[in-house]
Amino acid sequence: MTKKEHTQFIKDEAKRLGFLSCGIAKAGFLEQEAPRLESWLNKNHNGQMSYMENHFDKRLDPTKLVEGSKSVVSLLLNYFPSNTQVADSYKISKYAYGADYHFVIKEKLKELLFSIQNTIGEVSGRAFVDSAPVLDKAWAAKSGLGWIGKNSNLITQKVGSFYFIAELIIDLELDYDTPTTDHCGTCTACLDACPTQAIVAPYVVDGSKCISYFTIELKESIPLEMKGQFDDWAFGCDVCQDVCPWNRFSNPHNEPLLTSNPQILSISKKEWEEITEETFRAVFKNSPLKRTKFEGLKRNISFLKSE
The missing domain is CATH 3.40.109 (NADH Oxidase)
Structure with missing residues (x-):
């Protein structure tokens, strides 16, 4: 060949x-x-x-x-x-x-x-x-x-x-593709919509201000000055993608292994607030939400509940 x-x-x-x-x-x-x-x-x-x-x-x-x-x-x-969470729920990123x-x-x-x-x-x-x-x-x-x-x-x-x-x-030499061009143009939808102003300049995200950082990566308490800015996001955040005009062309995936878990999508705010460690382990056994651990999720929910 x-x-x-x-x-x-x-x-x-x-x-x-x-x-x-x-x-x-x-x-x-x-x-x-x-x-x-x-x-x-x-x-x-x-x-x-x-x-x-x-x-x-x-x-x-x-x-x-x-x-x-x-x-x-x-x-x-x-x-x-192809599915979305119930209306009365704390939000989690679509990838989860x-x-x-x-x-x-x-x-x-x-x-x-x-x-x-x-x-x-x-x-x-x-x-x-x-x-x-x-x-x-x-x-x-x-x-x-x-x-x-x-x-x-x-x-x-x-x-x-x-x-x-x-x-x-x-370690195999192949034919290489070439980069495409930037098509963001004058659009600033993502900068304007970011709940915590984490996109500090076009093409520059201050990771330490991002809701995904606070709800997943941060291991200590969420700073009080962030109160009222999370817009009900409990795990990750999709805002800058949801408002991007190019995502009008997103089509539902057909990967069976990534099928949405109906149990996760149907959890109401009240159920999130009352979740036990046993339920967490059972429902999120194979889920990306395991990353934040039970204590991290409880911290996030408590923070949102008190906003």
Whole structure:
């Protein structure tokens, strides 16, 4: 098989496995991202997410992360749901309506790598789903899957931004895609709508002001000065995506493993407030909400209840 055939095979396999799209970029140093990341960290926009400061060199260069790597295969998996939560409920991000995406995507990536090795031959690589110092949005943009919008999310013209991003970093040289252009234009919908003004400038998000940070990443008490700003978000926040005009083109996914859990969607505010640890363990056993743990969820609900 030729390099072109290898590339087409990988893209065809990605489609067969249910990925929305697949783009490929040459592994190497992310020159444009380096000063941006350094500035973001220097301004403490990572808050208490100290892990963002680790492995700075590996974060910018996958060849330091995966020995001998030549290509970064970026993949998108749609998670836009067909269902919504009941009206009288505390809000959770759409990505958390179903099963934990880490496991779902990791299995697909393992199968993709197996297919590559089975058909092409001896190819080494590693799969990544939010689990290592990889700048996934930068690599997806570099491989032409979309552009990084003013809300710092990857946006694609035809499908919006409600998708997961994952990577397969391999030691196989392939044909590489080219970046697309920015289509945010003069729109400031995300900046105007952010409940906590976390989007401090176009394309710059202060992570330490984001509702997702407070409800998921922060381990201590939520600062009192944030009272009245959360708009009932108990786990994550979708506001900057919900208002993005490109998300008018979002279509519900057809991935059975990410099917919305009806139990989660039907929980009322009263039920959230009265949830026990036993119920939490049973209902959220395979859910991304496990990340915040029972105590974290109770903290978030109490904070919202007292607003």
